[in-house]
Structure formats: C-alpha cells, structure tokens
Amino acid sequence: MRTAILSCFPPYRGGISQFNTSLYKELSGSCTAGAFNFKRQYPELLFPGKTQYIEDGTPLPFETERVLDTANPLSYISTARRIREWKPDLLLMRYWMPWFAPSQGYVARHMAPGCKVISILDNVIPHEPHFYDRPLTSYFLKGCDGFIVLCNAVRDDLLRLVPDARYIVSPHPIYSNFGAPVPREEACRKLGLDPSLKTLLFFGLIREYKGLDILLEAFSGLDESYQLLIAGECYGPFDRYQKLIDTCPGRSRIHAFNRFIPDSEVAAYFCASDLCVLPYRSATQSGISSIAYHFSLPMVTTAVGGLREMIGETGTGIVTESITPGAVRDAVEKYFSDPDIRIRCVKAIAGEKDRLSWKRFAERLLEFYNRLQ
Numbered sequence: 001m002r003t004a005i006l007s008c009f010p011p012y013r014g015g016i017s018q019f020n021t022s023l024y025k026e027l028s029g030s031c032t033a034g035a036f037n038f039k040r041q042y043p044e045l046l047f048p049g050k051t052q053y054i055e056d057g058t059p060l061p062f063e064t065e066r067v068l069d070t071a072n073p074l075s076y077i078s079t080a081r082r083i084r085e086w087k088p089d090l091l092l093m094r095y096w097m098p099w100f101a102p103s104q105g106y107v108a109r110h111m112a113p114g115c116k117v118i119s120i121l122d123n124v125i126p127h128e129p130h131f132y133d134r135p136l137t138s139y140f141l142k143g144c145d146g147f148i149v150l151c152n153a154v155r156d157d158l159l160r161l162v163p164d165a166r167y168i169v170s171p172h173p174i175y176s177n178f179g180a181p182v183p184r185e186e187a188c189r190k191l192g193l194d195p196s197l198k199t200l201l202f203f204g205l206i207r208e209y210k211g212l213d214i215l216l217e218a219f220s221g222l223d224e225s226y227q228l229l230i231a232g233e234c235y236g237p238f239d240r241y242q243k244l245i246d247t248c249p250g251r252s253r254i255h256a257f258n259r260f261i262p263d264s265e266v267a268a269y270f271c272a273s274d275l276c277v278l279p280y281r282s283a284t285q286s287g288i289s290s291i292a293y294h295f296s297l298p299m300v301t302t303a304v305g306g307l308r309e310m311i312g313e314t315g316t317g318i319v320t321e322s323i324t325p326g327a328v329r330d331a332v333e334k335y336f337s338d339p340d341i342r343i344r345c346v347k348a349i350a351g352e353k354d355r356l357s358w359k360r361f362a363e364r365l366l367e368f369y370n371r372l373q
Contacts, residue, residue, distance in 0.1 A: 001031040001366075004088035006079070006107060009037045009064045013054045013260065014205075015287035016094055016122070018177060021061055026358040030366065034086055036079070037064035042099065043071050049205070049233050049260070056262040070103045079103075080110035088115055090369050093144075096122035101136035108143035116372050118365070120148045123284050124157035128209060137161060146372050148365060151285045151306025168368045171310060172285050173361045174293045174353055178266040181295055187272035193255060197227040198336055201273035201297070204288045206234040206241070206258070211279035211302070216244040217325035218279070219254070222332065227253040231269045233260040270295035275335055278311075279320075279328050280304050289316075293352055298345035300331045315348035 005024055008017045020035075027033045041052055067082050069075040083091060091111055093104050108117045119140075125133055138161050141147075147167040149155045158165050188195040200219065206212050212230065219228045228250075234241070238258050245254050261269065270276070276292045276299045283305035292299055299317030301307040312319035318335055320327040335341050 001090070002034070002086070002088045003027055003031050003090045003092060004034045004036055004083050004086055005092045006036045006068065006083065006104065007038075007092075007094040008041050009035050010058075010060050011053045012038065012041055013052065016096060018175060018263075019172075019287070020094060022173070022175065022177060022358050023362065024062070026362040027365075030362065034083075034088065035062065035064040036068070036083060036086075037066045039066045039069040039075065040071055049235055051260075054262070056264065058263065068103055068107070070100060073102070073106075076103050076106040077110075080107045083107065084110070084112050084115075087112070091115055091117045092365075093117070093119045094122065095119045095137075095140060097126050098130075098133045098136035098140075101140035105140040105143045108140070116145045116369060117143065118146045118148060118369060118372075119144045120150070121154050121158060122150060124154055124161065128207075134161065141165070146368060148368065152309060153305040154284045157284075166372065168364060170361055170364045171306075171356055172287060172290050173358045174356045175287070175290045176294060176358070178263055178270075178291060178294060180267070182267050182271045184271055187268040190268050191229070191255065191257075191272050193229065193272055194227060194253075195272075197253065198225055198275070199273045200226060200228045200332065201269060201276045202228070202230045202232070202279075203261070203269060203276065203291070204232045204286075206230075206232050206238070207236070209281045209283070211281050211323070212241055213244055214279040214281075214323065214325050214328060215277055216241065216248060216254075218328035218332065219250060220244075220248045221325070221329045222250070224250065224253070226250070226332075227255065229269060229273060230254065230256040230258070231261050232258070234258055266291065267295070270297050273297060275300060275332065276317075277328065277332065278302065278307060279323075280307065281323055283307050285310060290356070293349050293356065296346050296349050298335070298342060298349070300328065300335060302328070314352055316345050316352060 007020045068079040150172045276297050278301040285306040301311045302323045303319045311317040318331045320331045
C-alpha cells in the first residue's frame with residue numbers, strides 16, 4: 001500500500017509539523033509512505049509570528065518533496081500531478097484552517113480514481129471565525145472520501161456541514177519527540193525558578209482564545225506559595241499581558257518566556273512544573289495536553305471543545321466549572337489541597353499513554369481506509 005501525506009513537515013515548525021512527522025514515521029513501518037511538503041505554507045504577511053521555520057539548527061528527520069505553494073494556484077495543478085505520478089492508494093491531508101481549502105481542495109479533487117482521500121481534521125470551524133470559513137471549508141470537505149476527527153467537538157462541526165460524512169473519532173496521540181524527563185530541581189535551576197514553590201505552566205502559542213489573561217487574573221488571587229511559568233510566542237502584541245503581569249501582586253513570581261520554545265528545551269518547562277493550566281475560551285483538542293501526558297503532568301482546563309472529554313472524563317486533570325478567573329483559581333487550589341488528586345491523575349495519565357500511542361492511531365487510520373473501499 002502506498003500512502004501520500006500532503007501537509008507541513010520540517011523545516012516548518014509547530015505542533016502540526018511535529019504530528020505529521022510522528023505519523024509519517026509510524027506509517028513507514030507498515031506501508032510505503034511519501035511526505036509531500038509545502039513550498040510555502042503562508043505568505044509572510046499573513047503569518048502572525050516571528051517565523052514559520054525551525055531556527056535552532058535541528059537536522060531534518062527525513063527528506064520531503066516541497067511541492068505545494070498555498071498562495072499560487074499554478075502549484076495546485078503541479079502538486080496534484082506530482083502526487084498522481086507517485087501513484088498512492090491513499091492521500092492523507094491535515095486541515096486546520098480555511099486558508100488551505102482552495103489548494104488542498106483542488107488536489108483532493110484531482111487524484112486518480114482508485115486513490116482514496118482522507119483528511120485529519122484539527123478544526124472544522126476556526127477558533128477565531130470569519131464569514132468565509134464555512135464556504136471554503138465546505139469546498140474542501142466535499143473533495144474528501146473520509147475524515148479522522150480528533151475529538152467529538154470536531155465531529156459535531158463536521159456533521160453540521162456534511163451530515164453524511166464518513167469518519168472516525170481518534171484522539172490526538174501523545175507526543176514522544178521531546179526526550180526523557182529531567183529532575184525537577186535541575187529544570188528549575190535551568191529556568192531560574194524557585195523549586196520550593198508550586199509551579200503553574202501555561203505553554204504554547206499565546207492567542208486570544210487561549211485565555212492567558214484569564215490565568216493571569218486567576219494567579220493574582222493565589223497566595224505566595226505559587227509561581228507562574230509562561231512559555232510561548234505571542235501571536236500579536238504582548239502588551240496587554242505585560243500590563244496584567246505588572247499590576248499583579250505576585251509579579252515577581254511570574255516568569256514569562258515570550259518566544260517559540262524549540263523541542264530541545266520543552267522538557268525543562270514541563271518537568272519544572274507541578275500543574276499545566278489550559279484556560280481556553282474555545283478549543284477543539286490541544287497538542288499541549290499531549291505533551292503534558294508525555295511528561296506525566298496533570299492539568300486544569302476549562303470545559304471547552306474536546307478538552308472536557310480528553311482531561312475531565314479520563315481523570316487526568318480537573319475541569320473548571322466556568323471560563324472565569326475565579327473558576328480557574330478554585331480548580332488550581334482544589335488540585336493542591338489534596339495530594340491524592342495528583343496521584344490519581346498521574347495514574348490515569350499512565351493508562352492514556354498506552355491508549356494514545358502512534359501505533360494505535362496508525363492502525364485505526366488504515367482500518368478506516370480499508371472500510372472506504
């Protein structure tokens with residue numbers, strides 16, 4: 001069987017690229033896999049961060065064919081032709097925002113008749129929606145034969161647009177590319193943290209919907225036994241968050257690393273922390289929770305999207321009663337009030353590590369492909 005994956009791979013950075021890299025490696029063990037990469041993922045003017053690319057000199061894990069320029073319609077034609085020449089039985093794509101609908105929708109519609117097209121859907125409707133999202137997404141979805149959704153919230157969005165869609169729900173596997181855990185004292189020393197304090201972690205890209213401001217307001221009501229670790233690049237001005245930090249009574253216990261965190265440094269942030277907090281205003285699923293699982297770090301999350309089912313229903317953390325600073329603060333205090341909560345969460349995470357392996361994800365994907373025949 002020949003499986004072509006069209007999406008972003010290194011040298012593009014970020015969670016989608018990391019996911020695709022892990023999936024490619026797993027599929028390569030059971031079929032012939034081909035990695036078809038972007039020539040251009042986004043025009044620089046549309047990218048809100050500093051750079052789209054890995055800058056720390058990390059070598060590429062494998063060679064990819066860089067074929068698709070999402071801003072150049074002529075490349076849609078050449079990409080579809082190149083993938084047809086490769087003769088895949090399955091074309092696998094990732095979809096997480098409508099920018100990719102025209103390019104990937106065209107490619108999906110121009111595969112050979114015997115090739116099935118499956119899309120892994122991170123989102124159907126973006127976290128920050130626009131009027132053009134639905135028509136563009138509908139165009140893309142209707143070019144696919146089947147879908148893998150990472151949580152029930154995405155499934156529900158899919159069925160609202162394509163009621164007869166063929167799909168499976170297969171949760172986000174656990175990342176395993178960040179290395180082994182390091183001792184907490186060593187991690188704290190590396191980051192300049194006080195190991196005697198209870199450390200809360202906010203990790204990942206900082207965007208409005210991720211609710212860092214909610215966490216900062218919650219932290220202002222916690223006592224002096226807590227410290228907050230913020231690690232991630234801000235998409236947009238950091239000024240509003242800096243003002244909240246500057247006016248917080250515990251500002252000396254807030255440690256902000258406003259930059260993209262390369263894979264080689266991720267372990268220190270998670271191993272220095274006692275609790276990962278996801279104070280999101282909206283979400284489907286979160287790759288951050290998968291990293292937390294890898295490092296056996298319990299979580300507090302708001303009850304949005306698939307986070308309730310991924311964290312609350314599995315017992316790997318605490319779900320807040322509402323999306324407010326007070327509710328986040330109460331959940332944090334509840335977690336630390338009883339040592340048995342941590343023990344139960346870590347035990348539940350151990351169970352999830354087996355269920356959410358890349359091997360199982362790939363097996364479910366290929367079983368679903370066979371049902372589409």
